[in-house]
Amino acid sequence: MSAADEEVRITLRLPALLRDRLATAATDSGRSMNGEIVLRLQGTFDEPVFDVRTEAIRAIVKQAVDGLQSATAEISQQVAALRQMNKQPAKSGQELPKAAKG
Template sequence: MGDHEGVRITLRLPEGLRDQVRASSVETGRSLNAEIVARLEATFGSLENEDPQLEILHGYLEQAQKERGELVDALDNFERYLRGLADAHRTLAIMARTVGKVFLTDGVSSEVLKIMAAGLSQINIDVYPDPPKRRP
C-alpha cells in the first residue's frame, strides 16, 4: 500500500469482475489493490464532492419546475376568465333575443326598431357549450 495506512481485508470478487479489475490495473500501471482503492476513492469522492455544474443544472431544473407551475396556474386563471366571458356572452345573447321577441309581440312602431327586434329575436346561441379540452 505504500504511503497509505490501511486495514487489511479479505475480498471475494466474482471471477469475471476480478479479471476486469486486473486488466484495468495493468492498463493504469497500478497493482490490483491500488486499482481497487483508486476506484473506491473515485466513487466515494464523487458522491461527496458533487460536480458544481450538476448543482447549477439542478438549480435550473428547480426554477423551470417552479415557472411551469406558475404558468399552469396562470393558464387555469385565464381559462376561468374565458369561461366567465362565455357565460356573459350567453347571458347577453339570451337577453337580446328576449328583448327582440318582446318588441315584436308588443308591436313596435319604428321600422328601425322592428328590423333590430327581428334580428335580435333570431340570435342563436348554444346555452350549454362543451367545456374546452384540457391538454395534459
C-alpha cells in the first residue's frame, strides 16, 4: 500500500440527524457507514457541487428563456403582419389582422 492509499483513522462528530441519514443511505446502498462517508466526501472533490439552489436557478433561467423565445416568435408574427399591411393599399374601415392587434 502506497502512502497515498494509506488509511487514517479519525474521530468525527456530527449531528445525530445527519448520522441517521448517513446510516439509512449506507444501508440502502449496501455500503458501510465508512464507505458511504468516504464515497460522498470523495465526490465533493471529483465533481462540481450542484445543490438545490443551483437546480432552482437553472429551472428559473430555462423558464425565462422559454418565455422570451415564445414572445419573440409572437412579435415576429406581428411584425410580419404589419409589414404585409404596409404593402397593401389602405382601405377605409380596414380591420387590423389578429396578429397585429394588442
